[in-house]
Each structure stands twice: as structure tokens, then as C-alpha cells.
Amino acid sequence: xxxxxxxxxxxxxxxxxxxxxxxxxxxxxxxxxxxxxxxxxxxxxxxxxxxxxxxxxxxxxxxxxxxxxxxxxxxxxxxxxxxxxxxxxxxxxxxxxxxxxxxxxxxxxxxxxxxxxxxxxxxxxxxxxxxxxxxxxxxxxxxxxxxxxxxxxxxxxxxxxxxxxxxxxxxxxxxxxxxxxxxxxxxxxxxxxxxxxxxxxxxxxxxxxxxxxxxxxxxxxxxxxxxxxxxxxxxxxxxxxxxxxxxxxxxxxxxxxxxxxxxxxxxxxxxxxxxxxxxxxxxxxxxxxxxxxxxxxxxxxxxxxxxxxxxxxxxxxxxxxxxxxxxxxxxxxxxxxxxxxxxxxxxxxxxxxxxxxxxxxxxxxxxxxxxxxxxxxxxxxxxxxxxxxxxxxxxxxxxxxxxxxxxxxxxxxxxxxxxxxxxxxxxxxxxxxxxxxxxxxxxxxxxxxxxxxxxxxxxxxxxxxxxxxxxxxxxxxxxxxxxxxxxxxxxxxxxxxxxxxxxxxxxxxxxxxxxxxxxxxxxxxxxxxxxxxxxxxxxxxxxxxxxxxxxxxxxxxxxxxxxxxxxxxxxxxxxxxxxxxxxxxxxxxxxxxxxxxxxxxxxxxxxxxxxxxxxxxxxxxxxxxxxxxxxxxxxxxxxxxxxxxxxxxxxx
Amino acid sequence: xxxxxxxxxxxxxxxxxxxxxxxxxxxxxxxxxxxxxxxxxxxxxxxxxxxxxxxxxxxxxxxxxxxxxxxxxxxxxxxxxxxxxxxxxxxxxxxxxxxxxxxxxxxxxxxxxxxxxxxxxxxxxxxxxxxxxxxxxxxxxxxxxxxxxxxxx
Numbered sequence: 001x002x003x004x005x006x007x008x009x010x011x012x013x014x015x016x017x018x019x020x021x022x023x024x025x026x027x028x029x030x031x032x033x034x035x036x037x038x039x040x041x042x043x044x045x046x047x048x049x050x051x052x053x054x055x056x057x058x059x060x061x062x063x064x065x066x067x068x069x070x071x072x073x074x075x076x077x078x079x080x081x082x083x084x085x086x087x088x089x090x091x092x093x094x095x096x097x098x099x100x101x102x103x104x105x106x107x108x109x110x111x112x113x114x115x116x117x118x119x120x121x122x123x124x125x126x127x128x129x130x131x132x133x134x135x136x137x138x139x140x141x142x143x144x145x146x147x148x149x150x151x152x153x154x155x156x157x158x159x160x161x162x163x164x165x166x167x168x169x170x171x172x173x174x175x176x177x178x179x180x181x182x183x184x185x186x187x188x189x190x191x192x193x194x195x196x197x198x199x200x201x202x203x204x205x206x207x208x209x210x211x212x213x214x215x216x217x218x219x220x221x222x223x224x225x226x227x228x229x230x231x232x233x234x235x236x237x238x239x240x241x242x243x244x245x246x247x248x249x250x251x252x253x254x255x256x257x258x259x260x261x262x263x264x265x266x267x268x269x270x271x272x273x274x275x276x277x278x279x280x281x282x283x284x285x286x287x288x289x290x291x292x293x294x295x296x297x298x299x300x301x302x303x304x305x306x307x308x309x310x311x312x313x314x315x316x317x318x319x320x321x322x323x324x325x326x327x328x329x330x331x332x333x334x335x336x337x338x339x340x341x342x343x344x345x346x347x348x349x350x351x352x353x354x355x356x357x358x359x360x361x362x363x364x365x366x367x368x369x370x371x372x373x374x375x376x377x378x379x380x381x382x383x384x385x386x387x388x389x390x391x392x393x394x395x396x397x398x399x400x401x402x403x404x405x406x407x408x409x410x411x412x413x414x415x416x417x418x419x420x421x422x423x424x425x426x427x428x429x430x431x432x433x434x435x436x437x438x439x440x441x442x443x444x445x446x447x448x449x450x451x452x453x454x455x456x457x458x459x460x461x462x463x464x465x466x467x468x469x470x471x472x473x474x475x476x477x478x479x480x481x482x483x484x485x486x487x488x489x490x491x492x493x494x495x496x497x498x499x500x501x502x503x504x505x506x507x508x509x510x511x512x513x514x515x516x517x518x519x520x521x522x523x524x525x526x527x528x529x530x531x532x533x534x535x536x537x538x539x540x541x542x543x544x545x546x547x548x549x550x551x552x553x554x555x556x557x558x559x560x561x562x563x564x565x566x567x568x569x570x571x572x573x574x575x576x577x578x579x580x581x582x583x584x585x586x587x588x589x590x591x592x593x594x595x596x597x598x599x600x601x602x603x604x605x606x607x608x609x610x611x612x613x614x615x616x617x618x619x620x621x622x623x624x625x626x627x628x629x630x631x632x633x634x635x636x637x638x639x640x641x642x643x644x645x646x647x648x649x650x651x652x
Numbered sequence: 653x654x655x656x657x658x659x660x661x662x663x664x665x666x667x668x669x670x671x672x673x674x675x676x677x678x679x680x681x682x683x684x685x686x687x688x689x690x691x692x693x694x695x696x697x698x699x700x701x702x703x704x705x706x707x708x709x710x711x712x713x714x715x716x717x718x719x720x721x722x723x724x725x726x727x728x729x730x731x732x733x734x735x736x737x738x739x740x741x742x743x744x745x746x747x748x749x750x751x752x753x754x755x756x757x758x759x760x761x762x763x764x765x766x767x768x769x770x771x772x773x774x775x776x777x778x779x780x781x782x783x784x785x786x787x788x789x790x791x792x793x794x795x796x797x798x799x800x801x802x803x804x805x
Binding site: 070102112620623651 | 703715717
């Protein structure tokens with residue numbers, strides 16, 4: 001074997017401290033070392049040309065480059081090797097600048113240390129094998145789960161590039177939580193006006209043809225890996241033709257069945273065939289078959305008969321179907337829920353009339369809500385005092401320690417909206433902390449604060465608050481001696497934003513992880529909040545962390561960015577060769593590698609019952625290799641042989 | 653051995669396994685800051701501290717090391733999420749094995765160094781060299797010989 005050693009002076013950065021002649025004396029005589037050459041500055045254009053030409057002339061089997069940190073120029077030199085027709089993995093860098101020249105006193109000591117490290121590299125590089133990037137076919141298409149702001153923007157951004165997007169939404173409507181709001185913070189913009197252009201783009205815009213919207217649908221199975229996922233999606237029947245129905249609503253008026261309207265939190269009724277709420281998109285009703293008379297065996301056809309388009313629009317024979325889609329990536333944007341305020345019984349949620357959660361109150365304020373946006377108590381009175389309780393179940397070690405960051409702003413928004421509807425009304429804010437980050441948010445806080453009829457009271461512990469019905473109104477015991485009992489006609493609780501209940505099931509289906517709070521776990525909280533540990537599955541919006549609309553949309557677009565830069569139509573997916581591999585003959589089948597892999601890259605081959613490594617998912621950490629009791633797992637380029645040789649080499 | 657003020661000083665041989673993303677970067681940071689430290693530690697770069705097979709450590713002792721260092725990302729900071737937890741657990745296991753063979757626990761140190769911890773890295777280098785100097789050379793006769801150590805992989 002012919003091994004060449006190159007020693008870079010790094011201008012004088014290295015040569016001032018490490019004597020290349022002393023190093024040559026040690027290294028030059030090592031077995032298989034054919035030559036030892038120095039260069040003034042290897043990373044310069046001249047240096048790279050020297051290396052390139054020298055490799056072509058010497059044709060070494062392996063090379064060692066003693067220079068700066070491999071974190072600096074390993075990639076640079078690998079490119080030079082490739083250009084010189086040499087496999088870039090047949091090289092080992094030795095860090096004699098950051099870890100020798102710059103940190104060692106005395107030329108003698110530095111030269112000795114450099115020699116030791118180069119001896120290690122020479123020993124190791126013998127075991128290097130030529131490695132090649134592999135490439136595989138992939139689908140540039142994407143599945144987006146959840147049609148809230150994050151999912152919609154992700155879907156649109158991707159669809160605009162001509163890719164196919166399958167947009168899977170559990171509800172019959174799109175738009176997510178803000179679709180149920182009247183106005184949004186910080187500047188009380190009309191929520192439907194803000195959302196409708198986006199919703200319309202998804203349904204009827206220029207690129208709508210690239211978006212397949214599946215409402216009332218859930219992902220039930222996901223197989224495969226980045227570039228090649230197969231998703232199985234369960235479509236529950238809508239019983240109305242999403243494409244042909246014109247949304248006139250004639251079918252709804254004739255329906256004889258009333259059921260509680262979940263879109264208004266059960267505060268009013270809807271028909272068994274219904275639009276979720278006025279203005280809901282897609283503007284196509286759905287039949288709640290649990291409530292429909294047909295489910296009870298009656299042959300009611302009133303809605304079908306009322307349809308001005310005739311038969312075939314209402315379809316009683318619609319059935320649940322499972323559809324399969326081949327996609328390269330998955331973006332999960334299923335949102336979050338609110339902490340169940342009923343878990344703090346003294347707050348009266350669900351037991352004291354006129355105590356509402358913030359979601360319920362949004363609907364009371366909404367012109368499409370149960371009261372058409374009028375604030376009235378259950379008994380029909382106009383309220384004179386409304387209390388808003390912040391931090392319900394947040395900043396509290398008994399419930400959720402996190403601050404959701406959006407509830408205070410919602411509460412300030414309520415303050416302004418209440419004042420608009422009922423000028424002069426008393427508003428009590430009971431809070432633990434007030435939080436209003438962002439450039440526009442302070443102005444909203446000031447607006448609420450400057451309301452002369454608003455009182456801000458800080459409480460120390462939610463458990464000291466007791467909300468009870470006092471007959472004609474509501475009494476709020478604050479536990480604060482100076483405040484005593486506050487009397488209010490309505491109470492709005494602002495619960496923490498928490499993971500939705502079905503996140504656990506979805507994380508099982510997608511094989512992604514949840515964090516300690518129960519949200520989907522991101523790859524890195526600051527740098528990679530939309531990636532999961534599974535390559536090709538991205539998370540956006542409130543399913544990753546409590547976020548406001550702007551943040552959710554940003555994350556949706558960030559996920560779209562990853563998809564667009566990673567999966568490119570017409571190109572193949574390149575796979576880095578620094579992965580683990582299994583020697584099936586040595587494997588005893590203990591499966592420890594399966595349990596340890598942080599990326600779910602090791603899977604059990606159904607036929608052989610032995611593990612196999614998915615090279616697309618493997619990130620090359622080597623955790624499984626170190627754990628394998630049979631020595632069956634190996635990591636490319638960081639093989640046991642190479643590392644053992646390096647250990648022996650540096651100690652020689 | 654080296655001479656220091658006429659006194660013969662034991663120069664221990666130490667092998668350090670450093671993960672690519674945090675601790676190796678921390679060592680580079682010390683370089684960037686031009687902080688000098690003793691040259692006794694020979695650094696071997698691995699992608700993750702979770703790659704450090706206990707056999708590597710045993711191999712280092714049998715090949716002549718007087719001490720071994722394993723440096724990882726801080727808990728929660730691992731580039732591969734959890735490799736450093738595995739490294740930490742394997743180190744605990746190693747200490748028990750080493751004790752049974754009469755190798756002092758101080759000869760095998762596990763610590764956390766981030767990419768910003770240049771000064772902490774230097775401190776660890778100084779402490780490790782000082783500690784092993786105090787312990788003196790490894791007494792290999794009472795441990796094991798190289799040919800008994802089985803090479804895996």
C-alpha cells in the first residue's frame with residue numbers, strides 16, 4: 001500500500017510551532033509511507049492545485065493530510081481528491097493546528113505530539129475503504145396533515161412549484177382554529193377576511209389543481225422513508241359531493257334532526273346535515289350519520305329531495321374508504337387543544353353557568369356563533385361585568401409549567417372586543433403573569449390597560465380562586481384580602497395551550513416522538529424546530545409548541561422550504577455513505593440496535609428476522625455499533641478496525 | 653519521562669475520544685483561543701460519544717495508555733439526541749470493569765465539553781494530566797496483556 005503524507009505549514013501558523021523535519025524523521029520511515037511532502041498553504045488555490053496534481057502524479061492508495069481541523073477543510077480536500085480521481089474517503093486529516101500548534105508550548109513537544117497523531121492517522125487510513133454516495137428515486141410530492149394556518153401555507157407553498165400535495169384534514173372544514181374566530185390579535189384584524197384568500201387559493205386558486213383536499217380524513221398508516229413514504233388515509237364519508245355541491249344550503253333547512261353544534265361548543269344546535277358554521281369552507285355540507293334518521297332505519301330523503309342540482313349530490317351510499325398516496329415527505333400541522341379547565345373544579349368550567357373557556361368565548365364573540373356575536377348571559381341578560389382569568393393551568397407545577405405565550409394577548413383582544421360591543425362594561429383581568437412579546441403586541445396590552453373600566457388583579461395561585469354561582473350572578477373568590485369577592489356576570493377562562501389528545505395516536509402512526517410536554521418533539525428547539533428525528537417528517541404550528549398564527553405560518557413555510565430544497569423533481573435523493581451496516585452472519589438477533597437507534601433507521605427484515613439499516617434514515621452516529629454484542633454492526637469510515645489502528649498508532 | 657528543573661517528570665500517555673459536534677469543536681475552540689495545555693492527550697475523533705465502544709477504552713490501556721478521556725456533548729445537546737446518555741452509561745459500566753482489574757477509576761474520565769467550552773476543555777486536559785501523573789504509569793502486569801484482549805468487529 002502506498003501512503004502519502006502531506007504536511008501543511010498553514011502559512012506559518014503550523015510551521016512556527018511544529019518542525020516538519022522532525023515530524024518527517026518519525027513519520028517518513030513508517031511502513032507504507034511512500035512520501036512526506038510539505039506545502040505552504042494547502043487550502044489556497046495554489047495548495048489545492050499542488051495536491052490535485054501531486055495525487056495524479058503519485059497515485060497513492062491512501063493519503064494523510066496534517067493541517068487544520070477537519071471541521072475546517074476536510075470537505076475542501078475531499079473535493080480535491082474527487083477531482084483527482086481518488087475516492088475522497090481514502091484520506092485522513094490530522095488536526096495539527098487547533099489541537100497542536102496553537103496549544104502546545106515548545107517546538108519539541110509540539111512536533112512529538114504532531115508525530116503521534118500522524119502515526120495514528122497512517123495506521124488508521126489503511127483501513128479506509130472507498131465509499132460512494134448512493135442515489136435513489138424519490139417522490140417530490142408531499143402529504144400535509146392538518147389544514148390550519150401552518151398546513152395551508154405549507155400546502156400552498158409546495159403546490160405553487162407544481163408538486164402534488166395531499167392535504168388531510170380531520171374536520172369537515174379547513175382553516176383550523178382561527179376559522180372559528182371573529183378577530184385575531186394583535187391588531188384585531190378580521191379573521192375570516194385574513195383567512196379567506198388562503199382558503200380560496202387552496203380550494204379554487206391557480207394551484208388548487210395540485211392540492212388534493214381530503215376532509216373528514218385521518219392518516220392511519222405510514223410506511224417507508226424519506227423520499228418514499230406510502231400513506232394510508234381513512235376517508236370517512238361526507239355524503240355530499242365536494243366538487244359538485246354549490247353550497248346553497250337548501251338541504252339544511254329541511255332536515256328534521258337537531259343536534260348540539262360542536263363548532264359552537266354545544267352552545268346551540270345544528271341539523272344532522274350541516275355546514276359547520278356560516279362561511280365555513282369548503283362550502284359543502286356534511287351529514288352527521290350518527291344523528292341522521294337514515295341511521296335509525298328511516299328512509300328520510302328530505303335533504304336529497306331539496307337539492308336544486310338533483311340527485312347525485314347528496315350521496316347516502318358514500319362509504320368509508322382507505323386511500324393510498326405515495327409521497328416523499330410528510331408535514332404534520334395538526335394544532336393543539338386547550339387545557340381542560342374542568343380539571344380545576346373550583347373554576348366552575350362546565351358547572352357554573354356563564355363560565356366559558358376562551359374557545360367558547362371566541363364563538364360568543366363571533367358573528368357566526370350561537371348568539372350571532374351578541375354578548376348575553378344564559379338567562380338573556382346583558383352582562384355588566386366580565387372577568388377574564390389568565391394562566392389557567394399554566395405556569396403551575398400542578399398542571400402545566402409552560403407559558404403558552406398567546407393567552408394574554410387573546411385576553412387583551414377580548415377586552416377590546418367586549419368594550420366595542422358593550423361600551424362601559426366592567427372587565428376584570430385576573431392574572432398570574434402578563435406576557436406580550438412581539439413588536440405589535442405591546443400596543444394591544446396598552447389598549448386593554450387604558451380601558452378605564454378594566455381592572456388588573458394579580459393572583460399568586462390558581463388554587464386560591466373559587467368561582468361559584470350566587471344566584472343572579474357569579475362570585476369569584478380571589479383569596480386576596482384586598483380584593484375579596486369579585487362579582488361578575490360572565491367569566492372567561494384562558495387555559496394553557498396543550499397537546500391535543502390524538503397526538504399520541506398520530507405519533508404512533510408516524511413513528512415520531514413526543515417531548516416531555518406531550519407536543520411533537522423537534523430535532524432542535526432553536527435551529528430545527530420543524531424537523532423531527534425521522535428524516536422527511538416535519539412538524540409545524542401548535543403541535544410542536546404553543547405558537548401564534550404568525551409563528552405557525554412561518555413554521556409551515558419552513559417545512560415547505562425543507563421539502564423544496566431536499567426533494568427535487570427529476571433528481572434522485574443522494575445518500576451519505578457514513579452509515580451503519582449489518583453483517584447478518586455475525587448477528588445474533590438480539591435487536592439492541594433496533595431499540596437504540598434514535599432515527600428508527602434500523603428495522604427488522606421480515607424474511608431473515610435480522611436487523612437491516614435504512615441508509616436514508618441512518619445519520620451515522622454509531623450508537624448501535626458500540627452496543628452490538630456480536631460485532632455485527634459496523635459504521636462506515638469509523639470501523640472498529642480503523643479506530644483500533646488509530647489507538648495503536650497514536651500510542652506507538 | 654521528561655526533565656523539569658532537573659526533576660524527572662512522568663509524562664503519561666492519554667487517549668481522548670471526542671465527539672465531532674461538541675467536544676472536538678471545544679478542543680478546536682481552545683486552539684482558536686490559543687490556550688496552551690500539556691500535549692499528553694492524543695485525540696481520536698468519533699462522530700458521537702455514543703460510538704465509543706468500551707472495547708476502545710480497553711484497547712487504549714492495553715496499547716499503552718495510562719489514561720483515557722471520553723468527552724461528550726452536554727446532556728440534552730447531543731447532535732444525535734441521546735448518544736451522550738449511552739456514553740455516560742457505558743462509562744459507568746466501564747468503571748466497574750476497570751475496578752475489577754485493578755485500574756483506578758481516575759484513569760478513565762468522562763466529561764461534557766460543548767463547542768463553546770474551550771476553557772473547560774483546557775481545564776480538563778490539565779487536570780487529567782495532573783491526575784495521571786500523580787497515579788503514575790499503568791501497572792499492566794496486574795491488568796491484562798494485549799493478546800488477551802479480544803478485538804471485536
